[in-house]
Amino acid sequence: MKIISGGVCAAKGFQAGAVRCGIKPGREADDLAILVSDCECNAAATYTRNRVKAAPIYVTMEHLEDGVARAVVVNSGNANACAPDGMDNARRQAKAAAGVLGIEENSVIVASTGVIGQRLPVECIEDKIGQIQLSYNGSDAAAQAIMTTDTKRKSAAIEFVVGGKTCHIGGICKGSGMIHPNMGTMLAFLTTDCAITQEMLQDALSESVRRSYNCVSVDGDTSTNDMCVILANGMAGNEQIEWQNEDYEIFYRALHEVNVRLARQIAADGEGATKLITCEVNGARSEEAAERLAKSVCSSNLVKAAMFGADANWGRVLCAMGYSKAPFRPEYVTIGFSSQAGKVVVCDHGQGLDFDEELAKKVLLESEVVITIDLYEGESSATCWGCDLTYDYVKINGDYRT
């Protein structure tokens, strides 16, 4: 398994490109992207579990009923959620993409991100979509075009070998901005040239999403528009993966590595964030308990604010564990903070230690901090990611819409 460049175009036979339609007012950046495969793909997806779903989610669900697709069209600046003419406009967006690509409308996946409740100016999309220049090096252009309050493009790609054939898997994503999958919008688009059945592709994606994007900061709830899609065109020429054999395991590991790399980029680029927080829970009774605890810690405003202040306030960590509703024995809990600058254990078996405050400060001032929690109750572990809570978070979200 080798980390490579190329993002969502790292796999054979995938092109991407972008254009500015003017949906994001007052900004010069592109806001519409297309991603397309040279041939039909098996496709799998996971969607937001929010009760309120945007129109493009419903249209994509329809188009993926047959399990195949060839392209993705995605705009930023407008979420097409709770918006007038939502379904009609999402269909027009797919149709416009199908038109310029010369493919079936039903082969196009549609996604949107941006403001809720305002009509999507689909006419701008219809007007400008023909100007998109597709390229086998188009990953960065597409990654840039799907950004909203993201400050950095996000992509990852991996090369791996299945049955003697070199395969690739890559992707781009946009942060939830919020870094809370339950609030902002998280979009991830993945491609692979590995040959794999739709069923195996969906299994691998669902499992990996649960342990990557859904472990970013909050409880697996999602915004109105969240979507993660993968297209597999089989162009690597390997024998198709049809069941959960060794090849499947190799594929899963590669896919998961890409997803974790993208998820970490989302967490690190949370709105206003100055640092990436990783919470590792070990020795839990079950993976579910470990995950609940790690998520509760990563999404606690008090923990997040303490991390911003480089304050080793482990009481807040323990408190967040306490209200997570996961079972654990407080009197067993050991908590440590670590980073490039070192490691400091602050609480041992539920009791505060007289730790080196100066070292703790140094550890927490780094841009990547790990909170390690040991429960000494079982064999299960989980890792979640989040970021700190800062002045800029409040600034960005105090006036995003206007």
Place this chain on the structure above:
Amino acid sequence: MKIISGGVCAAKGFQAGAVRCGIKPGREADDLAILVSDCECNAAATYTRNRVKAAPIYVTMEHLEDGVARAVVVNSGNANACAPDGMDNARRQAKAAAGVLGIEENSVIVASTGVIGQRLPVECIEDKIGQIQLSYNGSDAAAQAIMTTDTKRKSAAIEFVVGGKTCHIGGICKGSGMIHPNMGTMLAFLTTDCAITQEMLQDALSESVRRSYNCVSVDGDTSTNDMCVILANGMAGNEQIEWQNEDYEIFYRALHEVNVRLARQIAADGEGATKLITCEVNGARSEEAAERLAKSVCSSNLVKAAMFGADANWGRVLCAMGYSKAPFRPEYVTIGFSSQAGKVVVCDHGQGLDFDEELAKKVLLESEVVITIDLYEGESSATCWGCDLTYDYVKINGDYRT
């Protein structure tokens, strides 16, 4: 029912007082308070549901096993949670109070609020507690002494008539600071001269706490130290309330009015808050669903930040409802914002309205804003309270411990 002054000493036969022990370093304010009744009281309490509980919670549970008490001793500056010698020190704190009051140790309720994980300097308490000057006008002194990051003292009192006798109920509280009952510490101490059995007192308190303090901002989870206690000394001379008759209803309404007034003060004084947010959900299928929706809206960081920015971003309200896990039909939802400055309906049956942005801004710039949500699905309602998310919140919590 009449609003009166006097706080926790409004009821006959209750004295309070406070002193500075030096537990809050570098501050001049008092940090230890005592509240005592002239005679034995029936007592009821609700405690944090956090899995991690502070030592004073366990000691108070022990002391209230018999359902009676006479006094409360409470310190701020140190939570005595996950702290060395926690149980011993909480017991010493109760014993010190019993000593100066000349009562049984078992009649004393103990509470603490402040930093987690550090040993309570109980010696300071033992040293200074004798200097407390008790007074029938001591409510403000006690309310002041229990504050941590609160910026205002919080108290309320009501006069009401039961069976021809004038009764009083009053209380003081300290905000969770955080205004999230699941994170900071919420302490409330209530007294009444109304005669009521311990069982009825507990019923009324439990029911009222669920609809008041537990409706402040979050999901009913609580910090390590949260506690709400009521003492009833019967000195009003009414016939004792022994079952859920008309007198009980009168008592409940008075108690609930005091609790709602205190809960609103907590929400409005959330750390860094500039405004009180009330969320009313009407027309829900069940009270539970209404409550879940209202809490989800009040505790959404995105909604809170939008309120700080006076941004009528109703998409965030709908999104927060969507991930609350409560049942509702998005296509029925109507959302409005109101305040002293007027009312503006922003979403009708799930679709954005073309509302007056200028009026909306005016409405949201007020210090008390109400978000009204109509579901048109049933007859149930709920109200929750919260505050906005501000720069100061981040500032206060980025470096609270040091």
